[in-house]
Amino acid sequence: MPALTVSGLNKSYGSFAVINDLNLQIERGSVHGLVGLNGSGKTTTIECILGLQAFNSGTVSVLGFAPERLHLAKGKLVAIFDSPSLHPNLTVRQTLEHAMLLCETPKRTATEVEEMLGISRFSKFKTKHLSLGNKRRTSIAQALLGQPELIVLDEPFNGLDAEGVDDVLELITSLNREQETAFLLSSHQLPYLEQICTHIAILNQGKIALNDSIANLLEKTGNSIQLKTEQLDAATAVLENLSGVQLLNVDDKGYMNIAVEGMDSASLNQSLVENDVLVSELILKRASLATLFREISSEGSP
């Protein structure tokens, strides 16, 4: 049974459709990233999945439970939200002890998770006195007390410093590897998602525009090269005769953007030089999630 199945999910506010026939499946043990522009429906999707708001139609099954009955999962599902959602008058330790009450079988002690997230020295601090980064660490610490099978994280990297981001990435990787915990991560931080996700779903205007494994997605997105030369016409003629090379455009700064498939930057440079075209700058742009995301987002934008 998949960790999460969403079929034909629709949600609208009045006549404005926020989510439009959304389908998504997250397998157990996978790390699934959910990306999209602001207002693309990420948070609404997560809130519908978690039963925090009703949806118009469709079905959602989280670990076999409907969203309105998630409490019956008894802690197998944990969510960490964009805002830390902590009681401001409790200390870090009290917050964790409170979260412990919600775990049917706690797997770690409060001390252990404090150490894991580097918040031991703030143990007696009220959460209202913590920085945003440490509030987020405390929020994540709550999730680690039990043994969740699915963790939903909405913007988990917001407010974290570089060390904090590394800690969270490491935690996600180790939990996923050692306990096969599935993750659904919603974030704008595409380079981080690229590091840890096994799958990515790109949400555009309330629809899943693309949903595949990272490897497959990057394969679909070829590398590109950006080069600058004074001999634009000559260079264009050379490029037209090369196979696996396509001139995409010349930007207003005079850079030629070239899509390449099966050719490396050195070979391209060599071909140009052999045809007496002098290249003043050459930049290889590797296929990345960011490139793909920008392509998808620009396709859907009005």
Added chain:
Amino acid sequence: MNGLLVAIKAELFIAMRTFASKLIVLAPALIAAVQLFIVKLGETGQQARNNLLGASEFDRAIGSNAYGFFVDGLSTGLTILGLLIVAQAAYSFSYERDIGSIRHLFIRRVSRSSSITAKLIHLHLLAIISVLLLLAVSYFLSGILWEYDAIVEDGFELISEQEIQNEIKLGLHLALLPIPAAIGFGLLVSVSAQSATQAVTTALGITLAIDIFKGLLGDFSNYIYASFQPSLIDQSYLQAVSRIVRGYSDVLIDDRVLQLNMWVPLPALLLFFTAALWIVQRRKI
């Protein structure tokens, strides 16, 4: 352990570590104590003045019975408790929704209905502890500052101590009955409001508005639970008890009003609680 027990434990965990719950438990007793001290201080001054002027001691014999002050202390404390508990009930859910902590409960272990039920139980526990403390403080302080006695006039016992105690018991019983309905009302406002600030101001505003307008509503006010609560403009039976135990014979009590006092608050609680459950199941968290 089922969700309701988890929810109650989670509620109590926070209650024991936050100021609001302590305020509800302590404030009514503390304010009643302050009131009794101030009255005693004023009375001592008046007595000194009378002694100097050689005035009659007749009124003092009746007016200084500790039972009257005990009831006054209860009346003041319950007025404060009524306002605090409705505010806290209104604050409880809406605040946790504002900060987002209620989401964790719903996702991990607790159903929405269990959460509201746990809050209802928790607020009742707070009210019970607060009333017990108020009773103890008012009783012992009144006994220390004055003397408990029957009402005696010209050597004749007008009202025995047993009769006084029975009246106080009835007055207290009738004054306590609206408190669960006040909690239910606060919870209903809490789940309906958009924010904690809105919830508290609405709940207190409506409670005070009922207090102001109940005089204008005439007989209709007897169908509103809040009319029977000790309040700033007090029409509760406890207010009449305060006069009865001081030996005033002009207290008129309508038996129908007592019956309504007995039977209106419970259905009000059920109505508010059912509506709160219905709304909380449907609203965005």
